[in-house]
Each structure stands twice: as C-alpha cells, then as structure tokens.
Amino acid sequence: MLRDRYKVIVQTQWHGERADAMVALHARRSADSIEAFRRSHGHGLAVVLTGTDLYRDLPDSREAAHSIEIADRLVVLQDDALSMLAPQARAKSTVIFQSASALARRAKPRDRLDCVAVGHLRAEKDPRTVFRAWSLLPREAPIYMRHIGAPNDDELAAEARLLARHDTRYRYAGALPHGLTRAAIAKAHLLVHPSIAEGGANVIVEAVMSGTPVIASRISGNVGMLGADYPGFFETGDASGLAHCLVRALESRSFMQRLQEGCSRRRALFAPAKEKSAICKVVAALLD
Numbered sequence: 001m002l003r004d005r006y007k008v009i010v011q012t013q014w015h016g017e018r019a020d021a022m023v024a025l026h027a028r029r030s031a032d033s034i035e036a037f038r039r040s041h042g043h044g045l046a047v048v049l050t051g052t053d054l055y056r057d058l059p060d061s062r063e064a065a066h067s068i069e070i071a072d073r074l075v076v077l078q079d080d081a082l083s084m085l086a087p088q089a090r091a092k093s094t095v096i097f098q099s100a101s102a103l104a105r106r107a108k109p110r111d112r113l114d115c116v117a118v119g120h121l122r123a124e125k126d127p128r129t130v131f132r133a134w135s136l137l138p139r140e141a142p143i144y145m146r147h148i149g150a151p152n153d154d155e156l157a158a159e160a161r162l163l164a165r166h167d168t169r170y171r172y173a174g175a176l177p178h179g180l181t182r183a184a185i186a187k188a189h190l191l192v193h194p195s196i197a198e199g200g201a202n203v204i205v206e207a208v209m210s211g212t213p214v215i216a217s218r219i220s221g222n223v224g225m226l227g228a229d230y231p232g233f234f235e236t237g238d239a240s241g242l243a244h245c246l247v248r249a250l251e252s253r254s255f256m257q258r259l260q261e262g263c264s265r266r267r268a269l270f271a272p273a274k275e276k277s278a279i280c281k282v283v284a285a286l287l288d
Contacts (some may be wrong), residue, residue, distance in 0.1 A: 001275065001280070002280065005060045008155045009239075013033050014033035017037070018079070019037075019225070020287055021045070021287055022037045022044065022046070023048065023282070023286075024045070024047050024071075025048045025050065027049055027057065028052070028057045028061045028063045028064040029040060029052075030067070030094040031063035031064065031228065034072070037089075042171065042202070043072055043286075044286045045073075045076060045207040046071060046074070046282055046286055047067050047068065047073075047074055048075040048076075048077075049076050049077075049081065050077070051221055052237075053195055053199075054076070054199060055084070055197050055198075055199070055221070056210055056219065058109055058128065065237045068085075068089050069223065070179065070285035073092055073093075073094065073282055074089060074092055074093040074094070075093070076094075076095055076096075077097075077199050077201075077224075078087065078095065078097060078199070078221060078224030079224045079230075080221070080224030081095070081199070081246075082095065083145070085110070086218065094281075096278040097269045097270055097274070097275060098200060098202045098270070099111070099275035100182075100202065100206045100269055100277060101212070101272060102209045102271075103186050103209060104211075105186075105211030106186050106187055106211070108188075108195075110188050112144060112190060113140065113142065113143045113249055114187065114189050114254075115145045115146070115187045115190045115215075115246065116146045116147075116148065116184050116185055116191055117130055117146075117147045117149075117191070117194070117204045117255050118148045118150075118181055118184075118185065118191070118193075119148075119149045119195065120149040120150045120152045120175070121153050122152045123196075124198075125149070125195050125235075126194045126195055126197075127149075127159075127160065127194070128156070128159070129217075129237055129239050129240070130194055131160070132144065132193060132239030133242040133243040136239055137243050137246065138247070141178070142169075142250070144169045144171075145169065145248050146188070147170065147171065147172045147285070148176050148184060149174070149175060152157075160172040174188065182206055183219060184212065185203070185206055185207050185210050185212050186211070189256070190212065190213055190246075191213070192242070193217065193222065194236075195212055195217055195219065195222070196217065196219065196237065197221070198219060198221030198222060200221055200224060200225055201221065204225045205270045208266055208267055209270055212224060212263075213263045216233055216234075217233070217237075218235055218236060218261040219232060220237055223265070227262065227266060231255070232245065232259045233257045245252070269278055
C-alpha cells in the first residue's frame with residue numbers, strides 16, 4: 001500500500017539502515033528497533049499496536065510502555081482499542097481497520113444453517129467453545145460447521161477429530177489456502193469467531209466483505225470491529241450462549257437480517273482504498 005509512493009524496506013529488525021521514517025509492528029517485540037531509531041532520528045516513528053500489545057503486554061511491559069511513549073504516532077486496528085490507552089497515547093493514535101477485497105454475495109440454502117470458523121487450533125482462538133456448543137445443539141437442528149485452521153495444538157486437534165466422528169454436522173478441514181478459505185467464508189451463512197483475545201481479526205473483515213454475517217465473542221477486539229451495538233455477540237467462553245445464537249439464526253429471519261444489517265454498516269470501514277489512504281496519511285505525517 002505504500003510502495004507506489006515510497007521506497008519500502010520490510011525487515012524483522014532495524015540495524016541502522018538509511019530510512020526517513022519507521023513503521024514498527026508490536027510495541028514490545030520491536031522495542032529495541034524502536035528505541036534505536038528514536039535515538040538515531042529523533043522523529044519519524046510510528047508504532048502499530050497489535051492485540052498482543054494491548055491485551056497481553058500492557059500495562060505490565062516496560063518495553064511496550066516505553067515504545068508507546070516515544071512514538072510520534074500510534075496506530076490501532078479497531079476503535080475499541082483506544083479505550084485501552086492512556087489519554088496522552090490516545091491523542092496521537094489513529095484507527096486503521098485492515099481491509100479485504102469485496103466478494104459478491106452468494107445464494108445460500110434455506111433449509112439449513114452453514115457456519116464456518118477460521119483460526120488455527122490454539123487456546124486464544126477458543127475452539128473448545130465451538131466443540132461444546134455443538135454438543136448443546138438440538139440433535140435434529142440442521143446447523144453445520146466447517147472448521148478451518150492448522151492443528152497447532154495436538155489435544156485440540158484430537159478433540160476436533162473426535163467431534164467430527166460423533167457429529168456429522170461438524171467438519172474439521174485443517175489448514176486451507178487463503179483463496180479456498182475465503183470461498184468457504186463466502187458460502188457460509190455465518191462466520192463463528194469465539195476468540196478470547198484479538199487485536200482486530202482480519203477474518204471478520206473478510207466475512208463482512210463477503211456478505212457473511214458474524215457471531216463472535218464479546219471481547220474488545222471483536223466489539224471494536226463490529227460495533228458495540230452489534231446483535232451477534234455471545235459472552236466469552238459461553239458455549240450455551242453460542243448455541244442459542246445459532247439456533248436463533250436458524251429459526252429467525254429477522255435475527256439474520258439484523259446481523260446482516262449490522263455487518264453492512266461496518267463494510268465501508270474495511271475497504272482497501274480506505275486502509276491505503278489512512279496508512280499513507282500516517283507516513284506523510286511522519287515525513288512532514
């Protein structure tokens with residue numbers, strides 16, 4: 001998004017190479033490069049705060065706090081993230097939502113509810129809430145899940161495969177290429193996103209830009225993506241709450257319409273042109 005205007009060097013650590021500005025990802029993980037660039041240049045430094053920074057490292061990490069203090073500009077990836085920052089930091093922050101290309105909405109079956117969950121099997125993505133929710137659904141309810149993500153945790157992967165053997169409505173697909181994953185999201189009636197920690201999940205962006213509504217855990221990262229008044233939240237780790245939302249989506253056209261309208265209201269935020277413009281404004285301000 002910057003390369004048509006600037007010469008961009010992407011690297012994991014800054015070693016003193018010539019640069020007019022730095023955009024650093026992760027306040028703590030990039031702390032050494034951030035400090036070195038600040039000492040060398042005195043200005044021209046932006047730090048992008050990730051979910052790890054906001055919801056794990058702060059407020060206990062001195063490195064993260066120092067990076068935030070010395071940055072000229074801060075970037076957060078969803079609007080609820082601003083509530084995690086002190087007023088001084090908030091004043092120099094810009095919200096830049098990640099983006100995805102729009103896909104045409106697809107016709108979907110009327111006699112069933114097809115869901116997709118996208119996320120590697122690991123604790124932060126909370127796949128067990130999905131597993132438990134499927135055990136709570138009425139046995140006759142035609143609610144189906146395609147779960148996409150690498151088996152990063154052997155125990156969780158074993159639980160996913162066991163559920164798939166016992167309930168044919170649940171399918172664990174493992175990791176898929178990005179194009180096939182986007183196609184699966186577009187085909188589904190709902191994206192289910194049960195994470196316990198997120199900075200601003202791009203899979204929510206991809207769902208919204210595919211015309212697929214979202215059912216998500218009520219955490220800051222998801223609220224900041226979908227809006228505080230979005231009707232499709234369940235409490236974190238609440239399998240019965242997720243199951244209730246799914247049955248409601250199956251049975252209530254008005255509920256599905258409200259979900260669709262809520263996502264449609266956020267769609268303009270996730271346009272690639274909007275993300276590019278916002279990123280370029282941040283860099284231009286660093287060079288001013």
